Amino acid sequence: MEVRLNTNESPEPPPPELAAELASIASRLPLHRYPDRSAADLRAAVAAHHGVAPEQVFCANGSNEVLQCLLLAYGGSGRQALVFEPTYALHAHIARLTGTEVVAGARNAAFEIERAGALELLAATGPEVVLLCSPNNPTGNTESPETIASVAAAADGLVVVDEAYAQFAPSSAVALLGDAPNLAVVRTFSKTWALAGLRLGYLLADPEVAAACAKVALPYHLDAFKQAAGVAALRHVAEMDARVRRLVEARRRLVEGLSRLPVDQWPSAANFVLFRPRHMAAAEVWGGLVEASVLVRDVSSFPGLENCLRVTVGAAEENRRFLAALGEVLEVGPSVGSPG
Numbered sequence: 592m593e594v595r596l597n598t599n600e601s602p603e604p605p606p607p608e609l610a611a612e613l614a615s616i617a618s619r620l621p622l623h624r625y626p627d628r629s630a631a632d633l634r635a636a637v638a639a640h641h642g643v644a645p646e647q648v649f650c651a652n653g654s655n656e657v658l659q660c661l662l663l664a665y666g667g668s669g670r671q672a673l674v675f676e677p678t679y680a681l682h683a684h685i686a687r688l689t690g691t692e693v694v695a696g697a698r699n700a701a702f703e704i705e706r707a708g709a710l711e712l713l714a715a716t717g718p719e720v721v722l723l724c725s726p727n728n729p730t731g732n733t734e735s736p737e738t739i740a741s742v743a744a745a746a747d748g749l750v751v752v753d754e755a756y757a758q759f760a761p762s763s764a765v766a767l768l769g770d771a772p773n774l775a776v777v778r779t780f781s782k783t784w785a786l787a788g789l790r791l792g793y794l795l796a797d798p799e800v801a802a803a804c805a806k807v808a809l810p811y812h813l814d815a816f817k818q819a820a821g822v823a824a825l826r827h828v829a830e831m832d833a834r835v836r837r838l839v840e841a842r843r844r845l846v847e848g849l850s851r852l853p854v855d856q857w858p859s860a861a862n863f864v865l866f867r868p869r870h871m872a873a874a875e876v877w878g879g880l881v882e883a884s885v886l887v888r889d890v891s892s893f894p895g896l897e898n899c900l901r902v903t904v905g906a907a908e909e910n911r912r913f914l915a916a917l918g919e920v921l922e923v924g925p926s927v928g929s930p931g
């Protein structure tokens with residue numbers, strides 16, 4: 592597959608200066624020693640980046656492992672996790688893996704969580720964990736800080752906000768942390784930081800929540816290379832911000848291109864766009880794109896996302912190829928879908 596726009600990765604590899612630093616780190620590591628079990632340097636660097644205390648930070652092998660630790664600590668047999676479908680499928684999956692029962696709430700037509708309905712559901716079910724996702728994967732919309740704050744205020748349990756795409760969005764729940772001790776924000780190096788292969792994610796929360804995660808993680812779960820690599824990556828914030836700006840501009844062009852095709856699409860605050868072919872089956876469109884060596888994600892089996900596909904914002908040339916191929920598959924000709 593030549594154009595891979597199916598897993599929301601960064602289209603660019605890490606910046607060359609960072610790649611060189613990573614090579615140098617690898618050559619100097621004392622690999623015969625166990626790594627720092629508390630990942631103190633990495634947690635201090637993450638804390639400084641977000642303006643929180645190191646005790647509020649827990650790091651793990653990708654944000655999926657952070658979520659697993661949260662659910663091991665706060666979920667489990669006889670406990671419930673509330674999700675709002677359609678959302679990131681791994682939330683329910685990881686919850687079930689930890690023996691947590693999954694309760695599913697719904698979203699409105701814009702895929703937002705309705706505050707009144709959410710509060711009713713909270714009162715009726717009283718889940719130990721609420722899993723939010725903002726921007727939400729695969730729909731792309733954000734949850735307003737007001738909604739997140741009122742869910743956190745109404746919940747007895749822990750309210751987790753998965754912010755894998757926060758850098759692309761106008762708001763973040765990190766600002767709410769000081770006011771809500773039951774709020775936990777999960778971030779990842781997999782998307783914006785162009786380090787999906789490194790497997791590094793982290794939690795920002797009340798020190799008690801971070802400590803609970805550290806308790807259920809395996810000893811030395813975070814290897815020495817990853818710890819040093821994360822610290823190095825955080826020295827390249829300006830370059831990462833520049834990449835986010837490039838992708839937001841590429842997203843604008845992609846959305847513009849899609850608007851000229853017979854598809855419905857939803858506004859995105861992330862590095863992907865959800866769309867629905869108007870006159871053709873999603874599976875057929877997906878297959879046609881594969882024939883043109885373009886891979887997108889078929890999300891048509893998600894509840895409420897009948898016939899929908901999700902495309903990652905790639906590099907300019909990848910987005911052009913996607914739009915041209917989509918135009919041909921939808922039989923409107925390749926030129927219509929090429930905004931240049």
Ligand SMILES: *Cc1c(COP(=O)(O)O)cnc(C)c1O
Nearest residue numbers: 653654655679728755779781792
């Ligand atoms: C991609 C993604 C992640 C990233 O998971 P990692 O384990 O950090 O690679 C987490 N949450 C959501 C919603 C995602 O889309």
